[in-house]
Amino acid sequence: MGSAAVPVVVGIDNGGTSNNATVLTLDGRFLVDRLVETPSEVLAGPEAAVEAMARAFDGVLALTGVLREQVRAVGLDTPGPASATGVISSKGSTNFSQPAWRGYDIRGALERRLGLPVFYHNDGNAAALYAHHVHFGADAMRRSSVSAIVGTGLGGGLIQDGRVIAGAAGMAGELGHVHIPLTEVLAPLQPVPVCACGFVGDVESVASLTGIERNLLPYWLTRFPEHPLAGVSPARAAKLVRDHGERGDELAREIFAQQARALGALFTIAANFTDPHAYFVGGGVMETAPEFRDWFLAAVRQHTRLRAEQAALATFALVPDRDMAGARGVALAALEAVRAEPAPPPPLVGG
CATH class of the missing domain: 3.30.420.40 (ATPase, nucleotide binding domain)
Structure with a gap:
């Protein structure tokens, strides 16, 4: 080769x-x-x-x-x-x-x-850098983007004119720990989620595998007490939610709908700070069947509040090549x- x-x-x-x-x-x-x-x-x-x-x-x-x-x-x-x-x-x-x-x-x-x-x-x-350059190609150095990578935690990246915005200490783009408004994310009487970092109500507390295990699944199992995951250990059950979501399971879709709303809230904040050309979503949540990926990405876009001028220019897409990115x-x-x-x-x- x-x-x-x-x-x-x-x-x-x-x-x-x-x-x-x-x-x-x-x-x-x-x-x-x-x-x-x-x-x-x-x-x-x-x-x-x-x-x-x-x-x-x-x-x-x-x-x-x-x-x-x-x-x-x-x-x-x-x-x-x-x-x-x-x-x-x-x-x-x-x-x-x-x-x-x-x-x-x-x-x-x-x-x-x-x-x-x-x-x-x-x-x-x-x-984020890879997604930006693959998506924009020859125009990459004239475009901007924001990426959310949903895995065990929630990573991210901000790209401006084809280059990573690193920040003074190199910690810009830690999007998982951005606090988001939860009024449109949580169900009535659902406890406010707590992140593993100690923050309350940041994006990672919802949109991550850890967030599923610690916050989302325990709540939704109280709403679906007969669900098959009720008898599974929390760590393993959290990893199985994605497979259930691919099959259209109601509990799993409720969980991922909340994650999509959380990412939409995050991208809404990003739109007002950086006004990027593109919004990318990657990580394990996207390593699923095409129907589920399309549903999830559409839900993220639906809950990202953009002005008409922004919506006319913005792209929503998946991070390509997933684990190789x-x-x-x-x-x-x-x-x-x-x-x-x-x-x-x-x-x-x-x-």
Whole structure:
């Protein structure tokens, strides 16, 4: 699959259980068309995790037949919160829960391990960047977008003129922790949801797998006490809700309708802050049958309050290539960084 002597960048998407890696040529061709996963070892601590990323790097080069000498840079994404330079939050995160991870410079550690420049984004920003460039193509550098990535938590990303808005501390686009009005989201007498981060009534407390387990499913099982999920452990039941939703199950559709309303409320806020050209939805909630995806995306759009001028220009779409989006997004970021490097000066010619 590889091309001898063609310069490339490598993208590595680091997750809680797996690393996914890809290879992108400097002329914009991905040499990998599927997931290339290896264990991430994040629970074993920083040193083991960095070694696991190095193995992912070596493995994808072997798979594509690319020599190490052809690699110009590496893109890395991890779950947030983390700084723009890849330093994990001092409070840690869901994936990086051990004390050793707090304040750990994961980008710098991988750069030292590989001996190559490493460019960093969090996973929400990476997926958002990929969705933006795939959707807009040649117009990407003249367009803006906002993305919500619904998974265990809720990630996101803001793109302006084709580039990630990182913010002063690198934590812009943490859309999961934006507080939203709940009057049109919750059912009468439904308890106000609490996020795993401690916030009350933010988007992630509703639109995430954790939100289903902690907040939505317990309430809706009181309304459907004979439902098959009533006898299943909360963690497993939350993961089964999506399958029930695909089959049109009433309880599951109520849950996902609430998630769609929450995302609509989030995008309404985004419309007034950034007025983007496009709104993207990705993550596990979208890894479903076409009928369910179309229903869910239509519900998100229905509950996004746009002015007529905005609605005439806005696009609602899915993040493409789902599980590959993170690795591909940071590969694109690395490619842009390499292309922006100044050309070396011409050699001196003796007189």
